[in-house]
Amino acid sequence: MSKLRMGVVGAGLWGANHAHAFNTLPETELVAVCDVDETRAAKMREATGAAVALTDYRALIARDDIDAISVATPDFTHSPIILAALKADKHVLSEKPLATTVAEAEEIAAAARASKGKLMVDFHNRVNPVMAGLKAMVEEGQIGLPRHGMARLSNTQFVPFDMLSWAAKSSALWFLGSHLVDILRFVLADEVVRVYAVTRKGLLAAGGVDTADVHQSILEFSKGTIVTMENSWILSRDNPSLVDFKLELVGDKGQVQADPTHNGGLRRVGEGGLRYADYIGVVPTGSTRIGGFVFESIARFVDSVVRGDPLLADAEDGLANTRILAAIETSAASGRAVDLS
Template sequence: MSKLRMGVIGAGLWGNNHAHTFNVLPETELVGVCDLDEGRALKMKENFGAAEAFTDYRKLIASDDIDAVSVATPDFTHTPIILAALKADKHVLSEKPLATTVKEAEDIAEAAAVSKGKLMIDFHNRVNPILAQVRDMIQDGQIGLAKHGTARLSNTTFVPFEMLSWAAKSSALWFLGSHLVDVLRFILADEVTRVYAVARSGTLSAGGVDTKDFHASILEFSKGTVVTMENSWILARDNPSLVDFKLEFVGEKGQIQADPTHSGGLRRIVDGGMKFNDYIGMTPTGATRIGGFVQESIARFVDSVVRDVPLLADANDGLANTRVLAAIEESVASGIPVTIG
């Protein structure tokens, strides 16, 4: 059977996860890699044995040797790349968020509907074993109707100040809230109908990153659940993990609490204090297998293209996600609740 010939656009941290996965899976062949920085593109090509490196995504997409592309570029750059790939009838895996405006997300959803290629959004927490169990508990009715909940997905200041060179063009809402809104839609199997949100600035801008410090939002779902959501980029660096991820749902018959932040059984004490290491998202495997839900979600894209199994998250999921995030931004600007049509 011929292999699915892949191209990866974006040679950063997440692009390397994509390249590794496509290099290892027996159904795929990593043919091309692309980055605006030629040095990074060439390094990825060398590290993962790709046949060709590009600095222009349009040339990669135009290649007849590539069947599908993955988009692992910054949040605000996805739209033109995805549209070009769908127009060329390539299969597309995109990192979240699908787009950073509703109009762009609508354009992508329309293009996906007529393209011969499939489009999947890499909402990898859908295969996080902790969150998959929470969904099962909720959908099995173990706590009855979830009446209210809290959801926190935040980062220490390391992320906007050091990890992301483009942090000023995004925010904790788009970088983290995109994950969290999808997690809530996935777990509750429900849609957000109204939001009210506030945000504050000052800490990041004082350090040279001109974006919001945090967003605090109230999400109302159609079945009645109300969730208070936090996305912050100003947590102290003394936290044992640069991510803080917590969920709680209070239902008619009980509660569910989840802390997917880290695997608490693995701790190390170093000069900076106690640190937690992840052993769920990324796990060691043999040379021809992948491990952990981060790479498993990328493999689900391959399953969908090669075996025609349902997409983990499609264009409509990406559009719904963007609508909620845009409504939160609108509520911050207006100071009043925003209804999502």
């Protein structure tokens, strides 16, 4: 069987994950990499062994030797790349969020319905073992009907100040809330019908990153569950992990608590104090396999294209996600609740 010929758009940290997966899976071949920075594109080509390095995603999409692309560019840049690929009937794996405006997300969803190519959004926490276990508990009725809950997905200040050069053009809501909203929809198998949110700004802006410090949101679901959600970019750098991820649900028969923030079995104490290492997101494997839920999510895209398996998350999931995040922004700006029904 011929291999699925891949192109990766975006030569940053997550683009490197995509390239590694496509270089390792036996069903795929990494043909080309693309980045607006020519030097970065060239370095990625050299590191991955891809045949071609490009600076224009349109040139990549136009190639006859590309069957599918993955989009690992900043949050606010996804839409034109995805639309061009779908118009060319290429398969597309996009990092979250699908788009940062509802109009763009609606346009993408319509394009996905019309295209011969498949579109998957890389909501990789759907295959995070902790979250998969949480979903199973809820589905099996172990806590009864979920009545209320709290969810936190926040970063230390390292992320907006040091890790992301484009943080001022995004926020913790779009960068992290997109994951959290999706996993709540996934675990509860329910839709958000109403949101109320507040935000605060000051610390990041004073440091030269002009975006919100934190969004605090209340999400009401159609079956009655109420979840309080936090997305912050100002946690202390002294935290043992740059991410803090917690989810608790209280039902009428019990409650469940998930903390996939870190893997406490592997700890390092040294300069900077206590630090946790990840050993479930990315795990070592043999030369023809990938491991951990980060890579597993990418592999699910390949499974769908090559074998016809269901997409892990499709364009409609991406659209629903963007609608909720946009409603949170509207609520925070207006000081009023926003209905999505």
